[in-house]
Amino acid sequence: MTKSLSSTGQQDFHRPSYHFLPAANWMNDPNGVIQWKGRYHLFYQYNPDGAYHANMHWGHAVSDDLARWQELPVAIAPTPDSPDQGGIFSGCVGNHDGRPVAVYTGVNDDYSVQTQCLALGNDELTEWRKHPRNPVVGEVPAHLGQRRDFRDPFVWRQDDQWYMALSAHIVGVGGAVLLYRSADLIDWEYLHPLYVGDRARHGRNFECANFFRLGEKWVLIISVQWDQAPTNTIYLVGRLEDLRFIPEREGVYDAGYSYASLMHFDESGRPLIYSWIREGREVDLQRAAGWSGVQAIPRVLSLDSQNRLLSQPVPEIEKLRRTRHRFAPSDIAPVDLPVRGLALDIEAEFDVSVADTCGIELAVAPDGEEKAAIVYERDTGTLRIDRHYRRGESEIDSAPQGLAHRPDAGDMLQLRILLDGSVLEVIADGRSRVTSRIYPSSADNRGVGLVAPTALRALDIWEMASIW
Numbered sequence: 001m002t003k004s005l006s007s008t009g010q011q012d013f014h015r016p017s018y019h020f021l022p023a024a025n026w027m028n029d030p031n032g033v034i035q036w037k038g039r040y041h042l043f044y045q046y047n048p049d050g051a052y053h054a055n056m057h058w059g060h061a062v063s064d065d066l067a068r069w070q071e072l073p074v075a076i077a078p079t080p081d082s083p084d085q086g087g088i089f090s091g092c093v094g095n096h097d098g099r100p101v102a103v104y105t106g107v108n109d110d111y112s113v114q115t116q117c118l119a120l121g122n123d124e125l126t127e128w129r130k131h132p133r134n135p136v137v138g139e140v141p142a143h144l145g146q147r148r149d150f151r152d153p154f155v156w157r158q159d160d161q162w163y164m165a166l167s168a169h170i171v172g173v174g175g176a177v178l179l180y181r182s183a184d185l186i187d188w189e190y191l192h193p194l195y196v197g198d199r200a201r202h203g204r205n206f207e208c209a210n211f212f213r214l215g216e217k218w219v220l221i222i223s224v225q226w227d228q229a230p231t232n233t234i235y236l237v238g239r240l241e242d243l244r245f246i247p248e249r250e251g252v253y254d255a256g257y258s259y260a261s262l263m264h265f266d267e268s269g270r271p272l273i274y275s276w277i278r279e280g281r282e283v284d285l286q287r288a289a290g291w292s293g294v295q296a297i298p299r300v301l302s303l304d305s306q307n308r309l310l311s312q313p314v315p316e317i318e319k320l321r322r323t324r325h326r327f328a329p330s331d332i333a334p335v336d337l338p339v340r341g342l343a344l345d346i347e348a349e350f351d352v353s354v355a356d357t358c359g360i361e362l363a364v365a366p367d368g369e370e371k372a373a374i375v376y377e378r379d380t381g382t383l384r385i386d387r388h389y390r391r392g393e394s395e396i397d398s399a400p401q402g403l404a405h406r407p408d409a410g411d412m413l414q415l416r417i418l419l420d421g422s423v424l425e426v427i428a429d430g431r432s433r434v435t436s437r438i439y440p441s442s443a444d445n446r447g448v449g450l451v452a453p454t455a456l457r458a459l460d461i462w463e464m465a466s467i468w
């Protein structure tokens with residue numbers, strides 16, 4: 001049984017040190033990400049009452065460099081006797097003629113009524129005034145056959161109009177992204193579904209759809225609720241014809257704990273994406289820790305020549321790199337490396353033709369029994385994360401994670417790994433992503449090891465500075 005850290009008196013080594021999370025309490029989806037007058041603003045689903053999902057507000061943090069964040073007071077709170085009295089659910093911030101406008105879902109007390117609302121911000125984005133015409137989108141289109149899942153507005157400018165993608169589902173069919181149009185963000189016209197998923201392939205319900213142009217293509221990123229499987233995020237790349245999205249390629253955005261991703265273009269035009277990394281431990285343990293939910297390191301998006309969606313952590317976090325440990329293949333005989341740490345940034349290259357499996361082990365216990373292994377399995381073409389705990393921890397998810405992956409020609413596998421306390425972000429060749437959570441039972445679980453050292457071609461490990 002894992003004890004609460006307050007009861008053991010230990011420092012909370014599960015708590016990340018270079019990923020953003022509020023000082024305490026519950027956080028989930030990123031909301032309203034925007035660069036405003038040079039500063040990056042991150043809003044997020046936040047419960048000021050504790051480390052559990054309820055009483056949603058928009059928390060607020062700012063950053064000048066995307067590496068260090070400062071938590072500010074809550075930005076938007078529910079208003080009694082209004083369409084958002086039960087919570088301020090997810091949404092975005094648009095720049096309407098130089099004014100910041102938050103577009104979000106307001107919910108009633110049991111979340112059965114979900115409507116789209118506006119709040120007008122001051123120039124610091126710290127004070128928000130609810131629009132007197134809320135809700136600006138109140139009617140659920142009848143053809144959905146349901147009224148409960150109708151949320152997460154994502155707005156963009158196109159041809160001098162505002163467009164809004166809303167996430168929902170059509171009963172018996174699958175997830176749906178609904179398209180609306182407005183001149184002023186206040187009066188909205190429902191056009192039609194921008195895209196309708198197939199329930200067997202794309203899940204039961206869509207949340208947090210993002211729709212944006214990357215070069216010649218349009219990209220749809222969706223957070224998916226499935227009938228049986230855990231939630232995940234998928235992406236589709238295609239074209240826009242008569243304001244309907246025609247996908248040409250689809251893939252998994254992240255096969256793990258990353259969810260509710262939200263992108264924006266920063267002032268230099270970079271497409272940046274943020275994601276909530278949810279917990280992999282029971283609610284009681286989250287409450288005992290006093291915090292729940294972490295933001296992924298923001299990533300830069302691009303498409304490769306095959307229109308696969310690439311994402312790389314923003315280069316700004318490299319300024320947090322401290323001691324570097326560089327290993328050449330000739331150095332590496334031992335399986336255990338002379339590096340220890342729970343806050344590491346790793347770049348590794350393996351030749352997958354050399355061994356059946358290769359990879360890296362992290363958070364390894366002194367006796368080797370507990371660890372997280374990031375393993376590439378050549379025969380099945382699978383990138384896996386195996387979490388080994390000393391005893392069965394029923395309160396902690398230790399199910400194997402993974403997704404299909406094959407390096408392109410040349411057999412070289414590039415891994416980028418961000419380890420930060422209980423957070424593990426893994427990106428293979430820029431295009432296959434698995435986010436994980438690990439909860440070592442001891443702060444001594446800091447070892448780093450190699451699976452099949454002979455397959456290693458290059459390895460850099462940086463110890464990371466804390467942002468607090």
Ligand code: DQQ
Binds near residue numbers: 056090152223
């Ligand atoms: N989280 C929000 C919803 C959204 C969901 C509520 C996704 O707006 O659909 O906290 O995690």
